[in-house]
Amino acid sequence: MVKRSGASDEEAEIVVDVLVYGSLWGIDSHGVRALPVFAKRRARAEMKVVKEAPSMAILDADHAWGPVSAVRAMEIAMEKAEGRGIACCSVVNGEWITNLFYYAMMAVGNDMIGVVTAREGPVCAPWGGTKPVMGTNPMSVGVPAGKEYPIVLDFATTMVAQGHVMTRLLEGRPIPEGWLIDRQGSPVKGRDLSVETIDEFWETGGSLLPFGTYKGYGINVVIDVLGGALNLTGTGSRARGQGFLMTVLDIASFSPVDDFKEEVDRLIAEIKSSPVMPGFDEVLLPGEREHRAMERRRREGIPVDERSWRNILETCGKLGIDAKAIME
Incomplete structure (x- = not known):
């Protein structure tokens, strides 16, 4: 898919490697789901x-x-x-x-x-x-x-990355309060948004909030x-x-x-040995959860939601790629 956009073998390998690692780390919004974005034709860069x-x-x-x-x-x-x-x-x-x-x-x-x-x-x-x-x-x-x-x-230095909002919607889960506000500053939460309305939300001035307040x-x-x-x-x-x-x-x-x-x-070791606060199972280091996700997904495979998978297959079709033959 990426090579059909005009990328060389080396460039396509880099793009795919970065996206696959995103999925392996559990960052699905920045993973293989984004492949169609990199399949769009563009001029050679120097x-x-x-x-x-x-x-x-x-x-x-x-x-x-x-x-x-x-x-x-x-x-x-x-x-x-x-x-x-x-x-x-x-x-x-x-x-x-x-x-x-x-x-x-x-x-x-x-x-x-x-x-x-x-x-x-x-x-x-x-x-x-x-x-x-x-x-x-x-x-x-x-x-x-x-x-x-x-x-x-x-x-991200916002409450979540922009792509995570879409991931949440694709999974059919409600938007937590405190992530988003509309142009008037009112909170946007729960089922206020859908996959069909999210683009309009951004276009009309909807906004993410920074994490950690000021x-x-x-x-x-x-x-x-x-x-x-x-x-x-x-x-x-x-x-x-x-x-x-x-x-x-x-x-x-x-x-x-x-x-x-x-x-x-x-x-x-000192951080991990800290007594665990009620409500927590263990103390984790930055990146530890993602390392574990990578080990698990290397064993079990990378999950892709139905809508994103359909988008990937449709993009393959437009590019003349026989996805079924590749997967067999």
């Missing part, structure tokens, strides 16, 4: 570095498939961070990169700490306001460990600046494409890598 210094670079993605430009940006940041301690790569003319954790984990796999932030278009109202100004503005941080799972932080709102605003002002791709209503920043810390430049991992393992 990515190039337009500005750089020893520890920074700006990559013009030329509207390449988001995952392709994000992988290249992280590679650049890692190359520059090695031996220097820290480096970053900002991206202009970027498209949707989907799963930020994937790129943070690229750094983890090279014994580095990866930090990914992305600025998106307006879907989030400022704290105390009603008009969408900022995006979901997600971030991810990947930290290597020794014997334990890596620590992987990955979240604190999450503050993080959201800063990410808008990092992804849209630092590289001049625009912030708020001036946002153009998805602006993102890859930052990498080379652990070996600070401390022996094995010693670092041992210290992280000790922290993890």
Whole structure:
């Protein structure tokens, strides 16, 4: 499907790998369900570095498939961070990169700490306001460990990612109060929305709310600046494409890598040994639930809701792909 959009074999492999990992991690809104989005025909992109210094670079993605430009940006940041301690790569003319954790984990796999932030278009109202100004503005941080799972932080700075609202509707579940407001600032919840009306909700000024009240709102605003002002791709209503920043810390430049991992393992063990609060089964680390989901889905397979599966099959049909033959 992705190759039919004009992608090379390598580009298609990157896109599919990122989406499959999204599904394996239980992030269905950013998983294989999104395949039809990447099947749309587009012109060949010519990515190039337009500005750089020893520890920074700006990559013009030329509207390449988001995952392709994000992988290249992280590679650049890692190359520059090695031996220097820290480096970053900002991206202009970027498209949707989907799963930020994937790129943070690229750094983890090279014994580095990866930090990914992305600025998106307006879907989030400022704290105390009603008009969408900022995006979901997600971030991810990947930290290597020794014997334990890596620590992987990955979240939108809104109550949920925009795609999670659709996932909820596709699963037939009600919208929790506190996620959304309409243009007048009234809460939108329960069965107020459906798969058929969600697009109209966004188009008429419906908005997500920032997580964590004013604190999450503050993080959201800063990410808008990092992804849209630092590289001049625009912030708020001036946002153009998805602006993102890859930052990498080379652990070996600070401390022996094995010693670092041992210290992280000790922290993890201490956190896990904390007495469990009533109402909880255990204490989890950031990314632990997703690691477990990946192990389970590798055994049991990736679930796809009926509507999304039908959309995938219809897209295959439009592209002249015999999906049934592939699955046999």
